[in-house]
Amino acid sequence: MKRTLLTGNGAAAWGARLAGVEYLPAFPITPQTEIIETIARWIDFGEMDCRMVTLDSEHSMITAAGAAAVTGVRVFTATSSQGLLYGMEMLYTVAGWRAPFVLVNVSRGLASPITLEPDHNDILAARDSGFLQLHCATCQEVLDCILLAYRLAEDERVRLPVIVNLDGFYLSFTREPVEIPDAESVARFLPPFDPENLGFRAGAPLSEAVAVIGGTPYSYFRYQSHLAALNAVDVFAENAAAFAQAFGRTYQAVEAYHCDDAELVFVMMGSFATKAKEAVDRLREAGEAVGLLRPVLLRPFPAADFRRALSGKKGVIVVDQNLSMGKGGVLHTELASALYGYPGTTPVLVSFIGGLGGRDISAEEFYEMHAVTRQAVSEKRAPAPRLLYTEVELREMKKIQAIARVQGLKEQQT
């Protein structure tokens, strides 16, 4: 084991290297590219025994990844944002094949308009695809989650592909101290992929598929995937226990920070949750009973963990770094449906949207969200969802619009 400074992308590359991946179909896109470039270098220098092909797009990249995985080899690939969406057709397809491999997504806001900085609309677009999702908040977690993801994907109770998500820039390009486990310990935790019934067997197929099926078998197979995904909650917990034993780092489907005695709880995912941690510390210093929950596992959705952790809480501050147009925050929606109708006091859920396109969330905004939620608890009703946006920003925006002459055009039209 050695401890070194790595970017999130570097940590992802190390995760793939330690997992002993055998095939990497690739395609560049900012802010992911450093991952495939790092691995390319290792392959060329003979430090890694892996085949790599840069394909002509993410669509073919994910296709190749799925096809290779069902021949029984360990496959890794990575993309971001537009790339993930461009490959969306194949995400559903290869998940339906139950192809176990790991895809790293480096979150970046989606077009249009175009940005390079992170939010979670890209990864959440893949929410219903059948891929499981692990969300990282630190560079260490990126490396560790890739190892956890392979065990999860390849487990015969699961057999589904997994996306490991990290935020562009905030993690992809930020150096943090990372412990790189030694190869032997990793090999013990994650032995070579045993594909069992996967692979080519001409003349002796496991099943004979028909090209197009009706609703009855279709429903059956779709539901099988769903059940397999649900199995991943327990399998993740088992793997995390084995991981803790092997490497001394503990992971939970939902990370809890100062939650036990908390009355109000922030819920956030990804690297921005580290900002919430900081805010929790400051608020606690000021005497507030506040905590933070951060889902590491988003698919399957750890509903029971949330119910347990939030039982008896007064208010929940859900900060969504995504926006489902015409509805609001996705995490807020998911959490509401997980809590509604279950026994135990239902906390007041307050929804905020922040951090779109990498926009910062300041400490003051965390305090404000906390104050708004406390108010909501005392009034026993949640206010309308709110976008975190300051007056200063709005003034800046007006200036930019004036430069772009949007204003002028509007005036002409009216």
Place this chain on the structure above:
Amino acid sequence: MAYDYEKSIRPGKLPHIWCPGCGHGIVMKGLIRAMDTCGLEKNNTAIVSGIGCASRLPGYMDFNTLHTAHGRAAAFATGIKMVKPEMTVICCGGDGDGTAIGGNHFIHACRRNIDMTYVIMNNYIYGMTGGQFSPCTPTGMKASTTPYGNPDPIFDISKLAIGAGATFVARTTSFHATQIDKLIAEGIKHKGMSVIEVLDDCPTSYGRRNKFRSVVDMMKRLKEVAVPVAAAAKMTDEQLEGKVLTGVLFKEERAEYTDQYAKLIARVQGA
């Protein structure tokens, strides 16, 4: 008097984002002169690009412009041309944009022979993302994803366009700056799908990695490899080894797509 480029450039948009020595700016100037020669009216012209350094070009041009998604320029442009056939539609973008992720749109636009002019800036690399190999990175040359040399064979973009059905195909280089506008202008005037491949340089992501000491070196190479079609006719195969033909490589008159479409409508509705 110096040529006035400013009238075609959006106020306040310069300086551009391209690196010093990047060939894309030379192509942009060529495009401006060509559009000027053809007397294109700003509002009756659309310039469409995908994503990449080359695809940033329309952002500087004071015309109707679309900066779209990686590889999709030809598809966006087709949409515009189908509903506004009277407009002059110009596509521009990189070799990666046009022949990797967008290769399908590119060949099908050629096949249809839809009236547009596609200026493809071939710098042999994905410049914007930092120098990964593209379908045009010469075999053996280095890219960030192939530090020991690219094992893949390449696309010859012009041949690809001809094979796919484009009816005007020309090639030049950013060294031959004055030829750029002549060929683009000819392409704009041609009715049907025109493809102008401009070999240009990416010193940042391609040159440095491939041991070109300077942009001047890269320019010299462009000068050396280019052979005009007429001159090539008199050369032997050995003499042509490693050379690239420049000038109008292919031209034919064939029914144009939006015309044919209009005729079809007239015939069916008239009946």
